[in-house]
Amino acid sequence: MDMQIRYGAGPGEIDHMTTDRLRAEFMVEGLFAPGELRMAYTHLDRMIVGGAVPEDAPCEIAGGGEVGTPGFFDAREAGIANLGGAGWAEIDGTRHALAGRDCLYVGRGTGTLRLGSDDPAAPARFYLNSVPAGADHPSRAIPRAEAKMVEFGDCDRGNFRQLRMYIHPEVGPSCLLLMGITDVPQGQVWNTQPPHLHERRMEAYGYFDLAPEDRVFHFMGRPDNTRHLVVQDGDIVLSPAWSIHMGAGTGPYCFVWGMTGENQAYEDVTPVPVSSLR
Numbered sequence: 001m002d003m004q005i006r007y008g009a010g011p012g013e014i015d016h017m018t019t020d021r022l023r024a025e026f027m028v029e030g031l032f033a034p035g036e037l038r039m040a041y042t043h044l045d046r047m048i049v050g051g052a053v054p055e056d057a058p059c060e061i062a063g064g065g066e067v068g069t070p071g072f073f074d075a076r077e078a079g080i081a082n083l084g085g086a087g088w089a090e091i092d093g094t095r096h097a098l099a100g101r102d103c104l105y106v107g108r109g110t111g112t113l114r115l116g117s118d119d120p121a122a123p124a125r126f127y128l129n130s131v132p133a134g135a136d137h138p139s140r141a142i143p144r145a146e147a148k149m150v151e152f153g154d155c156d157r158g159n160f161r162q163l164r165m166y167i168h169p170e171v172g173p174s175c176l177l178l179m180g181i182t183d184v185p186q187g188q189v190w191n192t193q194p195p196h197l198h199e200r201r202m203e204a205y206g207y208f209d210l211a212p213e214d215r216v217f218h219f220m221g222r223p224d225n226t227r228h229l230v231v232q233d234g235d236i237v238l239s240p241a242w243s244i245h246m247g248a249g250t251g252p253y254c255f256v257w258g259m260t261g262e263n264q265a266y267e268d269v270t271p272v273p274v275s276s277l278r
């Protein structure tokens with residue numbers, strides 16, 4: 001397993017960051033590589049983001065060398081979204097089928113997790129968010145049809161989008177992890193518009209389903225001191241609790257959002273008026 005580290009920066013530090021430095025601190029690029037499992041350990045509430053693209057052989061997560069416990073999931077839970085072709089996850093020998101856009105909740109205490117593709121020529125593309133957990137909840141697959149769907153925004157303002165909440169108290173229990181997928185359809189531009197802050201939770205955005213020529217301009221920073229990151233398909237943006245997070249795409253796109261922190265209250269946010277942004 002390949003594990004990078006992101007230490008995290010405070011709001012005052014972004015004033016002095018070059019584009020490269022900003023990207024190195026707040027983005028994880030290149031997580032999805034054929035046949036590989038890659039991860040980044042962040043110091044943002046200790047969330048680990050990961051990507052696995054199994055081909056002929058499954059990818060396995062079991063040992064906890066990088067997290068300081070005998071097993072990876074001894075003190076952690078995880079959500080895994082399949083962003084690619086049909087695949088499967090085996091949790092301590094029990095297999096769950098995971099079609100594209102299905103998710104998996106992996107509970108604390110899991111021993112061995114194996115991730116595989118049904119067809120190596122059209123591999124699954126697994127995206128993981130793992131966070132510290134203080135309770136055991138049963139692992140389970142969450143098919144797309146079982147997610148809670150909500151719609152936000154307005155086509156006339158270019159910010160209509162559909163959110164599916166997979167790991168959410170109204171769908172099934174987890175300790176502190178929340179995870180969902182937002183679709184920004186053809187002709188729409190903005191996500192998370194108007195933006196918000198949630199000082200009690202960090203968030204990671206995993207952008208996917210962008211055409212190779214398209215980019216999302218992701219905005220971050222304090223409301224009165226914003227910066228932007230230009231992201232492509234498969235890029236991850238780390239959003240500390242002090243930062244806004246919103247984006248505008250040059251074509252259709254989707255993203256997985258994952259959060260952890262003090263609570264699982266999706267509505268525990270402070271809206272930020274667009275007119276206050278600088």
Ligand SMILES: O=C(O)C(=O)C[C@H](O)C(=O)CO
Binds near residue numbers: 152182190193257
């Ligand atoms: O488009 C949106 O709005 C989102 O997807 C918002 C994220 O879910 C989020 O920021 C949750 O706090």
Ligand SMILES: [Zn+2]
Binds near residue numbers: 196198245
């Ligand atoms: Zn948010």
